[in-house]
Amino acid sequence: MxxxxxxxxxxxxxxxxxxxxxxxxxxxxxxxxxxxxxxxxxxxxxxxxxxxxxxxxIQTNNTAIGQLGILDNPVFGKTKADFVAQLILLDEAPEFKSNIVVDSVILTVPYFSTKTEIKSNGLGIYELDSIHGSGSINLQVLRNGFTLNEFDPGNNFETAQKYYSDQQADFDNNIVGSALNNSSLAAENTAFLPSEKEYVKYKVDASFNMMPKIAANVEARNSPRMRLHLDTNYFKTNIIDAPADKLINNNAFKSYFKGLYFKVTDAPAGSLMSLDFSKGDVTIYYKQDITVTTGPPSSSREMKNLVLSMATGIKINLLKDTDxxxxxxxxxxxxxxxxxxxxxxxxxxxxxxxxxxxxxxxxxxxxxxxxxxxxxxxxxxxxxxxxxxxxxxxxxxxxxxxxxxxxxxxxxxxxxxxxxxxxxxxxxxxxxxxxxxxxxxxxxxxxxxxxxxxxxxxxxxxxxxxxxxxxxxxxxxxxxxxxxxxxxxxxxxxxxxxxxxxxxxxxxxxxxxxxxxxxxxxxxxxxxxxxxx
Known part of the structure; x- marks a missing residue:
């Protein structure tokens, strides 16, 4: 202090x-x-x-921090904040083998937090920052279908494109499909509430099953974060099975998969988060066959992942105020x-x-x-x-x-x-x-x-x-x-x-x-x- x-x-x-x-x-x-x-x-x-x-x-594209949620301020009124994030391939032109099964698709965005204590078992205790209000929100993660440009086509692509806080209609009118965070867990969609809990990742065995949750099997400890399970079938069909030319580089990928739209349903109250979306990503975990080239001919399975990052893509905050x-x-x-x-x-x-x-x-x-x-x-x-x-x-x-x-x-x-x-x-x-x-x-x-x-x-x-x-x-x-x-x-x-x-x-x-x-x-x-x- x-x-x-x-x-x-x-x-x-x-x-x-x-x-x-x-x-x-x-x-x-x-x-x-x-x-x-x-x-x-x-x-x-x-x-x-x-x-x-x-x-x-006001222009909101590419600010360092974005807002998401609902806040009812007793003095100024209510603010509802939605967010759009473009995704990029960390590895362009990924190569996939045969017999692919998507195990899970996880969206993560870290919260601002401070570690205040470490328990005897190694568990970290955190205090969240930049989260206001105490109510849950109805959160949808949708596929965006509105084209995002780095440069302004209205000015012959000679100046940077600007996006503004009141452009909700552009994204509402261009949603592709239904919500991707369709988990049966209400805490990940209809009753989303930020958690201050540390996320502990455990090792898996040779059959890719999670090992017992004991200290010896901890693979990594991560600070608190938004962590949502997204639709595995959708990402298998639209990413893993996408035509190769859609994933050949990030220009092609951004034109094909235009990003995610985090949309909050209006409500009398809830909570509002300030997040650094540039640290967020979507990771597709999948299993595939691998051929053994040494010794007797045989094949086995391996676990791989494909990361879709929010680090450098266009990001836009959409704000609606009721003063x-x-x-x-x-x-x-x-x-x-x-x-x-x-x-x-x-x-x-x-x-x-x-x-x-x-x-x-x-x-x-x-x-x-x-x-x-x-x-x-x-x-x-x-x-x-x-x-x-x-x-x-x-x-x-x-x-x-x-x-x-x-x-x-x-x-x-x-x-x-x-x-x-x-x-x-x-x-x-x-x-x-x-x-x-x-x-x-x-x-x-x-x-x-x-x-x-x-x-x-x-x-x-x-x-x-x-x-x-x-x-x-x-x-x-x-x-x-x-x-x-x-x-x-x-x-x-x-x-x-x-x-x-x-x-x-x-x-x-x-x-x-x-x-x-x-x-x-x-x-x-x-x-x-x-x-x-």
Whole structure:
């Protein structure tokens, strides 16, 4: 566990080191101040313009993490998430012998988990991560019949193809056959529920029968994972017995077998999983005759497997939201229309982000005229205290240049890492959920370098975007299907065209105080600076 007092001290030290070393102008001015009594250290809090923006259909293909399931959020409403995954042959042009019998077809996708204990018998005890809700879901694994392209045929295949969160109809209308996870086990289809149990694989004997389940016969221990039995006859007919030219290479295979469609039946409640589908696969285990070429002529049987991997194929998240009345009303409230929202609703996926406008022209002119040196600048957001006590808050928020979609200077200049938990990387830049001594939950983001560069004329005073993020490293932009109107307080023609990928991958959301609440709770834009006296 991280030592919090040490963590905070280290953050302060690193902040000073970072911005003293990464900005030559900062460093030179700072050196002139040391020992000079003609400078005063001052602190000032500035008012900001803050408001909400709803996100409509968003590009979801090839994000690092996908969502699957149903989540009924008490604040934002219900989200249903389906998933499409293209498959590839790990071994192209497989060669099969005679008298093949498919023993089993197993689909696996590992959960995010942490091993917390090892029992005396070697059994691992795990704690699952990124699983929310406690109800089961009705899950179907179907064969997809909708063609997936790496490059856009509408643009002469010159640009990458984009797929969006609202394309359910394309896949619903192109399902091939019936559900492949047709096991008699309800826990694998109509009543699917993630399990935290370790999967233990046991050895088999010469007749391919599983050996007794004792420690001596353990072949492998695997972390918890989605593990579904798929239709053996279907895969025998459509893969093992497929014409050889359909399996000759992955281009031919992807055109023939277009992948899997993980579809969840809508329901009032359930559970929702965040999964790294790139670690998933479908493995076909089969027996075949093998001819013995040495000694007297004879034949015997061997067990083989064929792996269909999800590692590099196209992957698409399909999202359907039923927003709550309060969430819907947030985008039409009077103070929202005046760019002065009382509450900020930030939600991942096909959710919403917030905009923040910092300096007015008059404030900027005054600070520049005073020739100030920025020692620290930050934005602090306080979580709405009326949220339920058991509410799952996102671990992290991400602040970026809303006009270009690019990261801020402070993000780029922060090399801090936490090896044991990469979600806490760039902790000097911040945006990590904290609890104050008064019991309030806050997110503080440092923008010292960004503000300093504004005052030096190196960076424009741009509007900032605030989103929930699943991964602080996932900052590439994901396109909106249709750019949405996103006017600022100074320009009503502005639009929003993209959202950071880390937000698309998240199903979390939170409500923050904006402006017009109390001085202690409102968005706090603070600057500590030095100026000549």
């Amino acid at each position: 991280m030592n919090i007092p040490f963590f905070k001290k280290l953050t302060v030290v690193l902040a000073v080191v970072l911005f003293a070393s990464c900005d030559k102008d900062f460093n030179s001015v700072g050196s002139d101040i040391v020992g000079n009594e003609n400078f005063d250290l001052e602190h000032q809090t500035f008012a900001t313009k803050v408001y909400n923006q709803k996100i409509q259909a 709550s009345p309060d969430y819907t009303a947030a985008f039409t409230a009077p103070n929202q229309q005046n760019f002065d929202a009382k509450k900020l609703f930030v939600k991942g996926g096909q959710g919403s982000n917030a905009f923040i406008e910092l300096f007015t022209p008059a404030q900027l002119t005054e600070l520049k005229a005073q020739n100030v040196l920025v020692n620290e600048a930050s934005l602090t957001f306080t979580v709405d205290s009326s949220l339920p006590n058991n509410y799952s808050h996102p671990l992290r928020l991400y602040l970026y240049d809303a006009e270009t979609g690019q990261f801020l200077y402070d993000y780029a200049a922060d090399p801090s890492t936490v090896t044991s938990n990469p979600k806490l990387n760039k902790y000097v830049y911040g945006g990590i959920l904290e609890k104050t001594a008064a019991g309030k939950r806050t997110y503080k983001i440092r923008i010292t370098g960004f503000v300093d560069r504004i005052l030096k004329g190196k960076t424009d005073n741009v509007r900032l975007g605030l989103v929930v993020t699943e991964s602080i490293g996932a900052i590439n932009s994901m396109s909106l299907k249709t750019p949405s109107a996103a006017p600022s307080s100074t320009d009503n023609t502005k639009t929003q065209k993209a959202i950071p990928a880390g937000s698309v991958m998240s199903h979390f959301g939170t409500v923050l105080y904006g402006n017009g609440n109390s001085a202690a709770d409102d968005v706090k834009f603070e600057i500590y600076y030095t100026k000549p006296n």
